[in-house]
Amino acid sequence: MSLQQPPNWILKFLCWFCPDHLLEEIEGDLFQKFEKDVEKLGLKKAKRKFTWNVIGYLRSGIVMRNSFSLRLNSMFASNLRFTLRILSRNKIFTFINVFGLTISIAAVILNMDYAAFEKSYDKFFRRHENIFRLQHNRYVDGDLLYKKAMTFPEIGLALKNYFPEIEEVGRLFPAGMNIEPVFTSQTESGEEKSFSEPNTYLADSTFIKIFDLDFIHGNSNSALSGIDKVIISKSTSLRYFGKTDVIGEKLRGNIKDVEITGVFEDLPENSHLKFDILWSWFDVYGERSRFTWDGFYTYILIRDKSNPENIRQKLSEFAIYYMGPFYADQPGSYSQFEIQPLADIHLKSHLEGELKPNGNLTVVNIIIFFSWLILLIAIINHVNLNTSKSLDRLREVGIRKTIGSSKFQLTIQFLIESFIINLLAVTFALSLSWTVYPTINEIFNTKITLELISQPFFWICIIGFTIIASIISGFYPAFILTRHKIHHALKGLSVGGKKSNFQKSLVAVQFSISLLLIIASYVTVEQVRYMQNKDLGFGSQNKIVVKILPSHGDESDTIFVNNISQIKNELSAYPFINKSTVSSSIPGRQNEWRGRTRLAGENNLSISANLTRIDEDFIDAFELNLLAGRNYTSSLNNENSIVINAEAAKQLGFPKPKEALGEKIMMFREREIIGIVQSFHEAGLQESISPSLFITGEGYTKFLTIGVAAGSLSDQIKTIEQIWKKHFPNKPFQYFFLSDYFNGQYQADTQISKNISIFSTLAIIVASLGLIALASYTIHRKTKEIGIRKIHGASKAQIAFALNLNFMIPIFVAAVVGIPFGIYFAKWWLERYAYRIDLSINLFLVPLSILFAISLLTILFQSINAASKNPIDSLRYE
Amino acid sequence: MTKDYIGEFEELVLILVAALGQEAYGAIIAEEIDKKLKREVNLSAVHVTLYRLEDKGLINSAYGGATKERGGRRKRIYTITSAGMAILRAMQDSRLRLWKLVPQLKLSGS
Numbered sequence: 001m002s003l004q005q006p007p008n009w010i011l012k013f014l015c016w017f018c019p020d021h022l023l024e025e026i027e028g029d030l031f032q033k034f035e036k037d038v039e040k041l042g043l044k045k046a047k048r049k050f051t052w053n054v055i056g057y058l059r060s061g062i063v064m065r066n067s068f069s070l071r072l073n074s075m076f077a078s079n080l081r082f083t084l085r086i087l088s089r090n091k092i093f094t095f096i097n098v099f100g101l102t103i104s105i106a107a108v109i110l111n112m113d114y115a116a117f118e119k120s121y122d123k124f125f126r127r128h129e130n131i132f133r134l135q136h137n138r139y140v141d142g143d144l145l146y147k148k149a150m151t152f153p154e155i156g157l158a159l160k161n162y163f164p165e166i167e168e169v170g171r172l173f174p175a176g177m178n179i180e181p182v183f184t185s186q187t188e189s190g191e192e193k194s195f196s197e198p199n200t201y202l203a204d205s206t207f208i209k210i211f212d213l214d215f216i217h218g219n220s221n222s223a224l225s226g227i228d229k230v231i232i233s234k235s236t237s238l239r240y241f242g243k244t245d246v247i248g249e250k251l252r253g254n255i256k257d258v259e260i261t262g263v264f265e266d267l268p269e270n271s272h273l274k275f276d277i278l279w280s281w282f283d284v285y286g287e288r289s290r291f292t293w294d295g296f297y298t299y300i301l302i303r304d305k306s307n308p309e310n311i312r313q314k315l316s317e318f319a320i321y322y323m324g325p326f327y328a329d330q331p332g333s334y335s336q337f338e339i340q341p342l343a344d345i346h347l348k349s350h351l352e353g354e355l356k357p358n359g360n361l362t363v364v365n366i367i368i369f370f371s372w373l374i375l376l377i378a379i380i381n382h383v384n385l386n387t388s389k390s391l392d393r394l395r396e397v398g399i400r401k402t403i404g405s406s407k408f409q410l411t412i413q414f415l416i417e418s419f420i421i422n423l424l425a426v427t428f429a430l431s432l433s434w435t436v437y438p439t440i441n442e443i444f445n446t447k448i449t450l451e452l453i454s455q456p457f458f459w460i461c462i463i464g465f466t467i468i469a470s471i472i473s474g475f476y477p478a479f480i481l482t483r484h485k486i487h488h489a490l491k492g493l494s495v496g497g498k499k500s501n502f503q504k505s506l507v508a509v510q511f512s513i514s515l516l517l518i519i520a521s522y523v524t525v526e527q528v529r530y531m532q533n534k535d536l537g538f539g540s541q542n543k544i545v546v547k548i549l550p551s552h553g554d555e556s557d558t559i560f561v562n563n564i565s566q567i568k569n570e571l572s573a574y575p576f577i578n579k580s581t582v583s584s585s586i587p588g589r590q591n592e593w594r595g596r597t598r599l600a601g602e603n604n605l606s607i608s609a610n611l612t613r614i615d616e617d618f619i620d621a622f623e624l625n626l627l628a629g630r631n632y633t634s635s636l637n638n639e640n641s642i643v644i645n646a647e648a649a650k651q652l653g654f655p656k657p658k659e660a661l662g663e664k665i666m667m668f669r670e671r672e673i674i675g676i677v678q679s680f681h682e683a684g685l686q687e688s689i690s691p692s693l694f695i696t697g698e699g700y701t702k703f704l705t706i707g708v709a710a711g712s713l714s715d716q717i718k719t720i721e722q723i724w725k726k727h728f729p730n731k732p733f734q735y736f737f738l739s740d741y742f743n744g745q746y747q748a749d750t751q752i753s754k755n756i757s758i759f760s761t762l763a764i765i766v767a768s769l770g771l772i773a774l775a776s777y778t779i780h781r782k783t784k785e786i787g788i789r790k791i792h793g794a795s796k797a798q799i800a801f802a803l804n805l806n807f808m809i810p811i812f813v814a815a816v817v818g819i820p821f822g823i824y825f826a827k828w829w830l831e832r833y834a835y836r837i838d839l840s841i842n843l844f845l846v847p848l849s850i851l852f853a854i855s856l857l858t859i860l861f862q863s864i865n866a867a868s869k870n871p872i873d874s875l876r877y878e
Numbered sequence: 879m880t881k882d883y884i885g886e887f888e889e890l891v892l893i894l895v896a897a898l899g900q901e902a903y904g905a906i907i908a909e910e911i912d913k914k915l916k917r918e919v920n921l922s923a924v925h926v927t928l929y930r931l932e933d934k935g936l937i938n939s940a941y942g943g944a945t946k947e948r949g950g951r952r953k954r955i956y957t958i959t960s961a962g963m964a965i966l967r968a969m970q971d972s973r974l975r976l977w978k979l980v981p982q983l984k985l986s987g988s
Contacts, residue, residue: 022925025952025954026925027949027951028905028948029903029908030905030921031947032905033921053920056920056923059922061929065929
């Protein structure tokens with residue numbers, strides 16, 4: 001019999017949850033059943049059945065028969081019960097506390113997640129700690145010319161030979177440097193699909209050994225070996241073929257035809273790399289570019305356990321060794337190299353030629369800082385309300401002391417109260433952020449995933465926060481209440497003036513934070529508006545840009561060139577078309593042609609300038625202002641002429657544009673300046689206008705910009721597409737609007753201004769809620785005073801004024817404290833823009849009046865209400 | 879009487895308590911339901927129902943003697959109270975009254 005025992009652990013489990021007075025009977029019946037089951041089903045099955053039977057008792061009908069009241073009859077339980085009573089009696093206080101804390105904690109959680117995402121860039125690569133990117137700093141005449149993310153084509157190999165620490169080097173080269181790649185697939189049914197692929201890169205076969213791509217088909221060992229092999233991302237593969245199993249398929253290209261040897265999972269968003277197609281390396285540079293063309297990304301993988309510092313220390317030595325001979329005849333010119341850790345690239349790099357727009361560490365930190373400020377406002381609310389409310393409870397404290405509560409026990413009571421409030425707020429905040437984060441992602445175009453929640457560290461923080469916040473907000477009221485002598489407390493004496501100063505200074509802190517945030521949001525919003533509305537010096541409105549996407553050698557093909565000019569001609573026949581032009585670049589696009597030029601015969605002064613290749617309609621189509629000289633008459637035979645902008649003329653030494661006419665400058669050859677256009681913003685207003693040169697000639701057929709009259713855009717686009725397809729039936733028709741494209745440069749600025757606006761709104765809401773509660777409480781306490789004043793003849797207005805003044809003082813203080821911080825922020829923020837709004841007094845007056853208006857509204861109603869009460873009621877009160 | 883409804887399973891258990899007399903306890907009731915009605919029930923369901931019936935005052939309970947076969951645990955013997963008997967009768971009556979309204983049953987019943 002003893003062998004046929006049911007499992008012991010499950011009996012213990014039953015013991016644990018089953019009420020004592022039922023245990024014996026239930027156990028007995030279970031045993032009886034078990035013995036029957038053993039006979040019928042065998043020991044093994046019976047045991048399993050026994051376990052299930054026990055689990056069956058986990059139901060409310062059994063568990064709830066436990067006598068909880070016995071177990072909860074502790075001090076803690078009575079504290080808890082009392083807390084719940086207090087909280088439900090003061091519903092408004094509780095609501096304001098919990099609501100304020102909830103939205104501010106939710107803001108902090110969401111921002112932390114955003115920050116965590118920004119900081120997670122590239123850390124998913126298995127060996128990211130060993131991967132570095134080579135950075136090139138170029139000096140001319142002893143001055144830094146630029147810092148660039150790209151370097152020379154063959155430097156990687158030299159590095160690998162020079163440093164034993166380096167395990168592997170790999171290069172990337174943007175295949176669309178000169179011609180944007182277009183690939184065409186053909187399915188078995190003969191259907192053709194064409195797409196332009198701006199994110200195509202040539203890559204060394206070693207590149208995919210440094211970065212462990214997630215291959216779906218193919219592998220990193222062989223995929224990029226051979227000529228014209230490509231690996232493509234999953235989404236690209238689906239676009240062309242509708243499936244991922246495409247190894248061996250061919251893609252026809254405008255540059256070359258290629259064969260697919262691998263398919264990889266798309267890179268996640270949190271990588272500084274962004275490529276859809278990697279193309280096995282082919283030579284794109286000539287021998288003479290080896291030390292002059294820094295257009296190649298070089299990544300370095302160092303061996304495990306080797307110290308990157310060793311490499312850093314010897315890099316300048318290496319620079320002299322590698323570049324020294326090249327610079328031998330250029331005194332003062334030299335190159336320096338640095339290695340950047342992979343994970344630092346997104347937030348800390350900001351070099352020229354970044355592969356993808358970087359994030360900004362300062363912006364991330366600002367956002368985190370602002371969200372903590374809001375939390376601070378909410379915590380202050382909590383402290384302030386607790387403090388005011390606690391005066392009501394002076395009597396309670398007195399009674400508790402009389403019946404023997406110790407200071408410690410009283411403090412515990414207050415701490416439990418604020419703990420409960422914080423706990424509620426944290427719970428609500430978690431569910432709030434869970435509900436709203438998809439919306440937030442839509443509004444801000446962010447990538448919040450709330451992955452943070454799955455990390456234990458997050459929960460430690462949350463718990464830590466709840467405890468610390470409870471101590472902060474519960475301790476002060478506990479402190480001032482418990483220090484009173486019993487007889488004072490029982491009389492309900494007021495605590496005196498000191499405490500109200502403390503509360504007022506807290507209110508001042510809240511409102512100076514709010515003011516700072518309002519100023520910050522006003523400044524950022526105004527700056528964005530300024531950038532979007534400023535006259536750019538060219539016509540950006542009503543311009544449709546079509547990507548021409550030429551193939552290799554197209555421009556020497558007369559048919560192609562004819563097609564383009566025919567399209568232009570046919571377009572001009574339509575009344576809604578103003579003027580169209582073909583150029584190598586357009587405003588708003590980072591010009592890849594940036595070279596140095598100087599006056600012919602001048603050897604000392606050279607300037608760096610953008611170079612755009614244009615046709616004869618460029619100046620008219622973009623509505624540029626010709627300051628002196630003339631336009632090109634045709635797009636041909638201008639080898640010896642050049643048009644420059646006023647900034648270029650100025651930097652070349654001609655402050656008056658006219659003086660530059662007829663001068664000769666060097667651009668590939670000697671050219672005569674035939675025209676000077678007024679400087680216009682080729683880049684966003686973050687950057688100052690740089691010198692620009694405009695020439696005609698090969699390389700200009702990249703963008704077709706069409707000026708249209710206001711009207712139905714969809715009809716216009718349809719017409720343009722028809723003309724396009726007539727001449728280029730196989731080319732994709734890709735267009736965009738110039739103004740959108742240009743304003744796209746302000747996306748980051750728009751985003752942060754929206755973000756700060758939301759913060760300031762939250763801040764002011766939370767702070768005003770606190771003020772409402774505080775005011776209502778204070779006025780409530782002054783009921784008697786108001787009555788007496790009234791009997792003595794005070795008018796409604798006088799009383800309301802006196803009450804308002806009481807609250808306006810901290811707000812005046814807030815203005816005095818907040819504005820200097822606001823000025824500091826505005827200056828610091830606007831520094832990053834070359835063209836910015838002036839620091840006018842309005843920038844601070846408007847936020848200040850908003851703050852005053854809101855706070856006045858908050859208390860005005862209450863004070864007037866209190867002042868108009870019948871003094872008899874007020875005096876009878878208490 | 880109308881407010882003291884009991885559920886179908888409660889009724890079943892109550893009838894068995896009455897039927898088994900001095901031998902009614904949890905395990906045996908479950909077994910009887912299994913045997914007589916071919917309906918497999920969970921032991922826990924029977925216990926919960928017994929406690930509920932006891933709460934309603936329809937049955938009483940007392941510990942019986944210990945036996946060896948139950949791991950030395952005593953049985954709790956349930957007996958029906960007069961309130962329990964009353965509710966059983968009332969339910970029986972009302973059911974019969976309703977049955978008489980069904981013509982088909984009348985014919986087949988006779």
